[in-house]
Amino acid sequence: xxxxxxxxxxxxxxxxxxxxxxxxxxxxxxxxxxxxxxxxxxxxxxxxxxxxxxxxxxxxxxxxxxxxxxxxxxxxxxxxxxxxxxxxxxxxxxxxxxxxxxxxxxxxxxxxxxxxxxxxxxxxxxxxxxxxxxxxxxxxxxxxxxxxxxxxxxxxxxxxxxxxxxxxxxxxxxxxxxxxxxxxxxxxxxxxxxxxxxxxxxxxxxxxxxxxxxxxxxxxxxx
Numbered sequence: 001x002x003x004x005x006x007x008x009x010x011x012x013x014x015x016x017x018x019x020x021x022x023x024x025x026x027x028x029x030x031x032x033x034x035x036x037x038x039x040x041x042x043x044x045x046x047x048x049x050x051x052x053x054x055x056x057x058x059x060x061x062x063x064x065x066x067x068x069x070x071x072x073x074x075x076x077x078x079x080x081x082x083x084x085x086x087x088x089x090x091x092x093x094x095x096x097x098x099x100x101x102x103x104x105x106x107x108x109x110x111x112x113x114x115x116x117x118x119x120x121x122x123x124x125x126x127x128x129x130x131x132x133x134x135x136x137x138x139x140x141x142x143x144x145x146x147x148x149x150x151x152x153x154x155x156x157x158x159x160x161x162x163x164x165x166x167x168x169x170x171x172x173x174x175x176x177x178x179x180x181x182x183x184x185x186x187x188x189x190x191x192x193x194x195x196x197x198x199x200x201x202x203x204x205x206x207x208x209x210x211x212x213x214x215x216x217x218x219x220x221x222x223x
Contacts, residue, residue, distance in 0.1 A: 017084070018081035018082075018084050018085050019081070021077050021080055021081045021084070022074065022077045022078045022080075022081040023074070023077075025073055025077045026070040026071070026073040026074040026077060027070070029066075029069060029070050029073050030066050030067060030069070030070035033062070033065065033066035033069060033070075033115055034062060034063055034066040034067075037062040037066065037115065037118065037119050038053070038054060038059075038062060038179065040119065041053065041054060041058070041119065041122040042183070044120075044122060044124075044133075045122075045124035045131075046124065046126070048126055048127070049124045049125065049126050050125050050126055050127060050183075050187040050190050050191060051124075051125040051176055051180060051183045051184045051187060051191065052122060052123065052124050052125070052180070052183065053122065053123060053174075053175070053176065053179065053180035053183070054118070054121065054122055054123075054179075054180075055121045055122060055123060055132065055133075055134065055174070056173070056175070057117075057118065057121045057134070057135065058118045058119070058120075058121030058122050059118070059175075059179075060118065061114050061115060061117050061118020061119070061121060062115055062118035062119060063118075064114060064118075065111050065112065065113075065114035065115025065116075065117075065118055066115055068107070068108075068110075068111035068114065069108055069111040069112055069115060071107075071111075072104050072105070072107045072108030072111055073108060075100070075101075075104045076101070076104055076105070076108065079097075079101055116136070117135060117136060120133060120135060120136035121133060121134060121135050121136075123174055125174075125176070125191065127190055127193075127194055128145075128194075129142055129143060129144060129145070130142070130143040130144075130145070130147070130148075130166070130168075130174070131143075132172065132174070141172075143168055145194045145195065145197065145198050146198045147168050147169050147170075148166050148167070148168060148169075148195065148198060148200050149167055149168060149169045149200060149201065150166070150167035150200060150201045150202075150203060151164070151165070151166060151167075151195065151200050151201070151202050151203065151221075151222065152164070152165045152167070152203040152205075152206070153165075153177075153202070153203070153204055153206075153207065153218040153222075154203075154204060154205060154206020154207045154208075154209060154210060154218060155206055155207070155209040155210035155211070155214055155218075156178070156206075156209065157206070157209045160209060160210065160211055161177065161178050161181065162177045162178070162181050162185075162210065162214050162218075163175070163177035163178060163206060164176045164177040164181070164184055164218075165177065176191075188217075188222070191222060192222030192223050193223070195221075195222045195223065196221075196222065196223030202221045204218055204219065207219060
């Protein structure tokens, strides 16, 4: 491999531009896909929805898909930066480079498919019903509030973030705390009113890890 490095002020500008291409584009892409995906999901629910968020598959799909897409873009953008830097590849190595780039493009495409699959795995909680969309290929599952069997409230031992989870009678878990807590906090009274009308088991084993504010909130059953 022969390297032809640009020199002088112009070369320095090219070097900075190539660095920004190789690192900036993948980083921005990961942030947009990860944060934007979770921010977009509530828009898929009806306007009267109280709380919306990702199912476990949706959460994993969005974040892992975003990270893998960013990794693929890093390889692609690095190749673009190398080409802009006038680094020539010997003919004997060109088939290998082309193969790597083709595999990376396929990798990035599959990662985006995973991200899209995660994007459409979400739930919408309303005052009358709980609607879960397992994936874009599966039909929505509609629960009544009477289908809730357990409620777990508490805080993370690691950072104290509030947790609030519903377990349905069929075993499905919905996490309303941590990443979606801000949405639940705004409508905690409405969710509590819906829960107050049905019987359920209330688990407060993790309340001890909460700050005084959340310890007081979670010490009583939502109603």
